[in-house]
Amino acid sequence: MLWDVMGKTFRLLGYTIQYGCIAHCAFEYLGGIVVCSGPSMEPTIQNSDIVFSEHLSCHFYSIQKGDIVVAKNPTDPKSNICKRVIGLEGDKVCTSSPSDFVKIHSYVPKGHVWLEGDNLRNSADSRCYGPVPYGLIKGRICFKLWPLTDFGFLRASPNSHRICKD
Amino acid sequence: MAQMQGFGRRYIKAFLKGFFVAVPVTVTFLDRVACIARVEGSSMQPSLNPGGKQVSDIVLLNHWSIRNYEVQRGDIVSLVSPRNPEQKIIKRVIALEGDIIKTISYKKRYVKVPDGHIWVEGDHHGHSFDSNAFGPVSLGLLHARATHILWPPERWQKLPPKLPPERQPLQKEQV
Secondary structure, eight states: OOOHHHHHHHHHHHHHHHHHHHHOOOOIIIEEEEEOOSSHHHHHSSSTTTEEEEOHHHHHOOOOOTOOOEEETTTEEEEEEEEEEEOOOOOEEOOOOOTOOSOOOEOTTEEEEEOSSTTTTTTHHHHHHHEEGGGEEEEEEEEEEEGGGGGGEOOOTTTGSSOOOO | OOHHHHHHHHHHHHHHHHHHHHHHHHHHHHHHEEEEEEEOSSSTTTTTTTTTTTTEEEEESSSSTTTTTTOOOEEEEEEEEESTTOOOEEEEEEEOOOEEEEEESSSSSSEOOTTEEEEEEOHHHHHHSSSSHHHHHEEGGEEEEEEEEESSSOOOOEEEOOGGGGOOSSSSOOO
């Protein structure tokens, strides 16, 4: 009787650990579902949209300009941010806000990326905390799952003039 | 023949079952709890790699103790290099967020470490590529905390948090 209960408990514990570890590997290396909040990526991603992010291109260092990425917030590592990559290392980016008359340009340092939200007027991004190290990027958002009317790949940046072409 | 096939199938099944248990558990353990790594370079002399190039120390990296990004001044931590994301660097934490620190060769003489950042330095000043070159680093880049030296065996020891007295922060954050 006791052995029976013990055996069941151990089996349950083993299955919990096994599936927990499989889930960790999947979320860490393949991708996961992210619920976005906040207005900074409007109109591409609205508040409380559900999107799918894949982590493979981040591990293989194939993030490109114009991709939307999930990254750790540089000023608070426990929260995440969701922004668009405007410049990779060595690119020239405009660091001033669009309403400024004087445009200030600077180069993105090595190993960093320049992130900006699509909603330039309401977004805390690289224009306030500077270039973000590549190591903080966790994944690339590839398509939207919810709302269903908007299901599919994400729209291109409405501020594409800020992404410099080379 | 049928028995042979059944045996093969059973063998493959058992192998797959074991594989799907062992690999995720190992990967998760190495990611979340602890792993070991070899220290290269002279930037942490004399704490690590005191012998120069002949021997390189192997350290135990504890991931579990920093899961909430809690570090102390003086801890030896490994982090993703801000300049090269493919590389990990191992340094000593000198100052936490809010501290004011006197730099050694940074572009500014005094720096207040911003929120969510730490100031890291190698023990071998001048031979270390650390915060004096790239500034404060974000806590999100933190990888693990080095707790023990495992190899070579005669150097087996714990690595206690040790802050050089001359590198104390000028003003600690008011708690």
